[in-house]
Amino acid sequence: MDVTRENFGKALAKFAQAVAECDFVALDMEMTGLYETREHQPSRLDTREQRYQKLKRSVEAFGVIQVGICLFTWTTKDGIGFYEAQPFNFNVFPASSVGGVSVDEHFGCKISAFEFLAKNAFDFNKWVYQGIPFLRGDTAERIRSERTLLLTSRQRSMTPDDRHSDFAVQFEAALAEFIASKDTILRYDTTNTYQRKLIYDIVRIHDTLGTRSRVGCIEIFKGSRKTMQRHIGHKVQQFSACVDEARGFTAVIERLSAAQKPVVGHNMLLDVLHAYSKFVAQLPPTFAEFERAVAGFLPALIDTKFIIESTPDIKARYGTSNLDEIAPLLERDCAGPIRFHPHFHRNVSHNMHEAGFDAYMTGATFVRLLNLGSGGLDRAPELVLYRYLNKLYASTAEGISLNL
Template sequence: MIRQWLLRWAIPKTLTLVRRYRPFSSSSSGGGVVMKRVTRANFESALEGLRARVQGADFVAIDLEMTGVTSAPWRECFEFDRADVRYLKVKDSAEKFAVVQIGVCPFRWDPSRGSFLAYPHNFFIFPRKELPFDGPSHEFLCQTTSMNFLAKYQFDFNTCIHEGISYLSRVQEAEALNKLSSAYENELTNSINTSGENLEIPIVSTADLLFTERIKNKFHEWRNRITESSCAECYVKEKTEHVMTQFQTIFFKMRPAVTLNGFNSHQMKLIQLVLRKHFKDLVFIHAQGEEVMLERKVVYTDSEEDKALLMREVLEDLHRSKEARVRSAVGFRHVIDFLVSEQKLIVGHNCLLDIAHVYSKFFGPLPSSMMEFALSIHENFPNIVDTKHLLNSSYVLQYLMKKNSKSLSSAFSLLCPEASSDSPKSAHSYVKFEVQTDETGLSNWTSGAKHEAGL
């Protein structure tokens, strides 16, 4: 009886620390809770669904699973650590270990049901190289106790590595855009057919001499066919005469062109030298094809103005392709960006390390000082509630939890006995929630254990 009274007295006082408090009331059946499992395969669709859930949410809970916590015994956090010392320890951990799973769960209060509706999403993430110039492969530490913990609760390492969603931080995205821009501009510069140049073709061997003469003759024949007849007639004639596939006429930007296939890099250089020396109206370009790789084409232009216009059009295409490619590589950070833009209340449990990982993985290198870190986090996430801090702020709850256990599972057993398998179902539940699923089928939904990131 005294225990029940203490709970009724302590819980409202604790919850009033949350600015947008609405009384928890509720229902939850025992057993596993269904959550949405998100990998690379269904990330785009899940992201769109999550946007709507977050926009209508009263608060969003987050949780991370990592490959380790401390890189050395002396880097463990202790109660007597100064705030700046503890931050440096957390910074070291966030920089050295990887995040393999992130749970994002929007909660919405439904007055008609008298409960919170939860929409748990469990994202597998893995830092793979998505861009060709993304620097060396990612490296991170693994702590045996953490890996054993994940394995104990059936963490799917294969799904994480093979299907985990990659990501770029804001700093990495900016660097990638700059590198892509420089790379494409260099390609375009090299591909421009500068009519003022009169370069000698370096003849390395007899094979090179024969190749350049053959290519020169082929381009002469191809250009003559284009200028002496309509492009359509030329295209039909080539199809009828079975002209070699390396010189079939196509249309690029409403201009006659050929796609160069089957040539090695040395031959490509010889082709460019032939064009520069003998063909002022033929332009060698790198154009975005249907696949990720660039296609090499030779395009006919009828004037210097037309040539300049063509190069501008190619540059615009490559710029759009560049942005789309980087956007795809940004990956899971789109979720973080959306949470930042919505400015929702973020709820976590003992989440300082989680927030440090979010900063390190999705914003950029962690600041050297605690104050700079705190200011940046407050700017991006102005409203954060740590449930462990709430538990520590209530002496009554500490007493009821025996003071030696501040884990989320212990709080769950105390506050949600009906939903906890460790407590009798006859106990009264003070917190009620209902987990919602969509209609996309059960293949993307899985029953989660209490520790999983999605919960």
């Protein structure tokens, strides 16, 4: 299912139900770049901490443009058991503002990454104009808390700058005249955002006055204290709804985390770091702290690249651990018990490097590795968990995995 801003609400409801029922999840992301310079690329000589710092720098420099999540559920029909796959391809674009509050952040773009996406038919217009907004969880709560405090406080918070001091004096005089009059509404013209903020700041110390934004002016109106309390409560609710709308795709990641299902990826450390950094909170300063944070976020991770690299028979048989190379070979040798959910098959693009399809291929690769037969894996679930759980591929001076 290709998901944009237009069909996100319906897709979120489907995803929430499916992730609660599935057996495991496969994850993949498309990004605007990987590493800023050669100096910041991973090296086999890296220590665990050095690798984390390099990847942390990359995650903080570049953005996420697609998130692929494929849900696999063991199903039995007509006496035949198989995994039913439901792939979601989420096109995401960060929110730039929330209810008039700017959250306009920036991210870098690697030219080679954009050329790569273009060669694989990536639709940049759809990404920008139809991308699902997202706002990181901690940022959303900070903005919500700050605006609530601003709306409910009766204290002045602004001192007019030199250019607007006369405007403030003139408005306070007009406001005093309005309060003393029998008029119920005052419309005061404004020419810029700063003037409007000044008016809001001056009016809010009065508990029997309220404000409404109008084109080219601010409307100030009178009411009882009870009426104004209801008016402010309505504004708080409106802004909170704007925050929820701006959070957008973050709700998908929160439901994924809450489900606590095993999450499968291919060379997935960077994906996990992006998922935490873009949708939960800032990455912790050290790898040890990140280990503790990810334990509550996605507690069961399985990396198919680590499985292949750490299983000599499989690596020798196929000579590669790259997903786009080994996935079709495994499909040839072991079609495996996998079928698309009937409501999802028609929406599958079958394009590698589209996040939704790559997530499907990652999950399918995991299933096929388990069903490869001679030279494959021991299929006993407890052994699979013991050998591969939370060991993410990262070739460093300390081994070929980072153990979470």
